[in-house]
Amino acid sequence: MRSSAELTGRVVRPPDSTYSEASAGWNLLFDHKPAVIVFAQNTQDVVNALAWARQNDVAPRIRSGRHCLEGWSSVDDGIVIDVSDIKSATVDVVSNTATVGAGLNQLEAVALLGEAGVAAPTGTEGSVGLVGATLGGGFGLLTRVFGMASDNLLAAEIVVASDDGGATAIVASETENSDLLWALRGAGNGNFGIVTSLTYKVYPLTQTVYITATWPGLNDLPAVFEAWQRSAPHTDNRMTSQLEISPEAVVLLGVLADGSEGEAKKILAPILSVGDPEVSMTNKNWADNYAAFQIPIDEEPANWKFSSQFISEPLPADGIDVIGSFLACAPTPKCNYMTNAFGGAVAQTPAGGSAFAHRDALFYAEPGAGWGTRGDGVRPDADPLTEPCLVWVAEFAEAMAPFVTDAYVNVPNADTPHWETSYWGAGVEQLRTIKSKYDPANVFHYEQSIPPAT
Numbered sequence: 001m002r003s004s005a006e007l008t009g010r011v012v013r014p015p016d017s018t019y020s021e022a023s024a025g026w027n028l029l030f031d032h033k034p035a036v037i038v039f040a041q042n043t044q045d046v047v048n049a050l051a052w053a054r055q056n057d058v059a060p061r062i063r064s065g066r067h068c069l070e071g072w073s074s075v076d077d078g079i080v081i082d083v084s085d086i087k088s089a090t091v092d093v094v095s096n097t098a099t100v101g102a103g104l105n106q107l108e109a110v111a112l113l114g115e116a117g118v119a120a121p122t123g124t125e126g127s128v129g130l131v132g133a134t135l136g137g138g139f140g141l142l143t144r145v146f147g148m149a150s151d152n153l154l155a156a157e158i159v160v161a162s163d164d165g166g167a168t169a170i171v172a173s174e175t176e177n178s179d180l181l182w183a184l185r186g187a188g189n190g191n192f193g194i195v196t197s198l199t200y201k202v203y204p205l206t207q208t209v210y211i212t213a214t215w216p217g218l219n220d221l222p223a224v225f226e227a228w229q230r231s232a233p234h235t236d237n238r239m240t241s242q243l244e245i246s247p248e249a250v251v252l253l254g255v256l257a258d259g260s261e262g263e264a265k266k267i268l269a270p271i272l273s274v275g276d277p278e279v280s281m282t283n284k285n286w287a288d289n290y291a292a293f294q295i296p297i298d299e300e301p302a303n304w305k306f307s308s309q310f311i312s313e314p315l316p317a318d319g320i321d322v323i324g325s326f327l328a329c330a331p332t333p334k335c336n337y338m339t340n341a342f343g344g345a346v347a348q349t350p351a352g353g354s355a356f357a358h359r360d361a362l363f364y365a366e367p368g369a370g371w372g373t374r375g376d377g378v379r380p381d382a383d384p385l386t387e388p389c390l391v392w393v394a395e396f397a398e399a400m401a402p403f404v405t406d407a408y409v410n411v412p413n414a415d416t417p418h419w420e421t422s423y424w425g426a427g428v429e430q431l432r433t434i435k436s437k438y439d440p441a442n443v444f445h446y447e448q449s450i451p452p453a454t
Contacts, residue, residue, distance in 0.1 A: 009045035030071025065129025114287025135188030136410035144344030186356030301370030334370035357425035
């Protein structure tokens, strides 16, 4: 290989003893063998890695938290540019802004911001990379009060492919490259460049109420789901809630920002009045509550398959029945159907706009299947549960198709024929124009990347 650029940072190649660990993603259903993995320690390492990839005609992929659900953050015989070692956080409590390194996962970001008495909305799973969640949208249990993570993205440092065949770092903000900031708010994952730092609007938040309610089995599912979808997207904006429906139980999860336990019960009364759920509440600061509901990665299934859906009209009874019937015959106990209430601040477009195209949705949902044990050495293609789980998710998604619209780029529907409009609606052509401006050579491309405008 010829190259004037040199790889810097922590460089891992196949002969190295750490290669297997370094190359593995969170979803072990997918297994790629990149030629080299660069764990960048700073922005210059990213610049060097991208320049090296271009000069040697090696396909680059970008990785942060390793949660790309279809395995697209890695590639056989290519270079993985991993930003997970770039960890930092600087909070300005006067301007209510925070600048963080792109290596933070969501749990780390919540904890560091919490030390300063502030919060920014994130997704619910702590091991997911903050940058990846943000660039696709980013919603969770503070969504209805503060909006999505991408709505609060004020600026980003991003390494792009330069005209001379190398790479350079630029800033996207409301005053510099504002069109790129618009694109990064919902369509930034792997499409335009490699984000190395992010600046967010943050909010003073020192107290939250985390509430869970559990209905064993599925008998109460129709009534609970109906009550939830009629109230959760329309209630007090301080409350964001989810349903986690498994073969064994229906579970309501909710967070009330800056309120009392009595208020939380009152807000959720239309749902809690169904049946006789077991209810628990914890009144703590957000960082502690967030940390408490995390599940260690070692305890999660090895393999996962998801399908994403947005729902703009309440599901009719037969739509809810589809959910119940599929959960009742799920191939593993780790199969589920998850929802996240929208409305509230989600409906408000941030200053400067956003590529996120699903603000009118009542809620987000996804059927998902988990199977296999981490560390047991069983390959997914040898696991007898792999095929039943993949079929179950595909058939579940197809059965729900009459009741749902569109899809979420952070939970990609790999087999959707018109995925561009499913993810970004009418914004696709604007995104292609921006792609042509910042990546005309289509350096950043993968299975569902945005192509440049012709």
